[in-house]
Amino acid sequence: MLSQQLIQSPVFRGINAEEMEELLQKVQYRIRKYHKGDMVAFREDRCENLMIVLKGSVKGEMLDPSGKTIKIEDIMAPYPIASAFLFGQKNQFPVNVTANADVEIFFLDKQSVIELFQNNKTFLVNYLNSISNRSQFLAQKLLFLSFKTIKGKLANYILKQAAPDKEKIELPKSQAEMAQFFGVTRPSFARSLKEMEQEGMIEVNRREIKIRDRRALFSLMQQ
CATH class of the missing domain: 2.60.120.10 (Jelly Rolls)
Structure with a gap:
């Protein structure tokens, strides 16, 4: 009805x-x-x-x-x-x-x-x-869209989802869907995520992201 x-x-x-x-x-x-x-x-x-x-x-x-x-x-x-x-x-x-x-x-x-x-x-x-x-x-x-780099957008998203008291977040969608949300291609999204992991900022396990260096993530938002 x-x-x-x-x-x-x-x-x-x-x-x-x-x-x-x-x-x-x-x-x-x-x-x-x-x-x-x-x-x-x-x-x-x-x-x-x-x-x-x-x-x-x-x-x-x-x-x-x-x-x-x-x-x-x-x-x-x-x-x-x-x-x-x-x-x-x-x-x-x-x-x-x-x-x-x-x-x-x-x-x-x-x-x-x-x-x-x-x-x-x-x-x-x-x-x-x-x-x-x-x-x-x-x-x-x-x-969110004002951040110039994919990494800056990712850092903003991760920190916002984590708030001040969380060290882990879980992406709500697949990488392809997240890439569309970010307005980028899936390979670009995956590459940026991997680079942030290699640089010691985060740890990625499927959809789970663990923050390793919160200060470095804040620095990415300034670039």
Whole structure:
């Protein structure tokens, strides 16, 4: 049931299924289906709807100045897409959005979103929290992309995952998937990881990485 799916989304969290049913009766919405590889939105398309992934996942990608595709993130159900860009003077998609597999997306037009802001405080607070979280994520992503070398990006990632008190982390994805996340080729990613190990900064055992020289990792971030 649609209401059950939507109340799992961060923007509708705290609203029960009965309330959600009542809200849906008062607004204009639609559901669209996409197949794997379909383009959901192009960068700089106007963002005129609140879009929530109901099934499957999409990915946000952008091109760097050299034309290389950089994966920004995957957005899984039941999270919203580009909710921070629905309002503002330049309400355009910041990245290309592509379906990772078969996907269903809920569309709620901007005027209906405004009406829900006026009529439901829970939705308003959830939405503000959602776009604030997205802004913080994008700020961290920009910081990550600012590192000039693959090793610098790796060092930042490892230290962030380890926090101050951990000596080991586990990569959540395969090297090929991590390379895509870093916006580099798999051989380049693997070579940088190996060089850092040879230089005594880390120890690698499959997906597990153990920090050997935290100071050296911080130095890589300055290069």
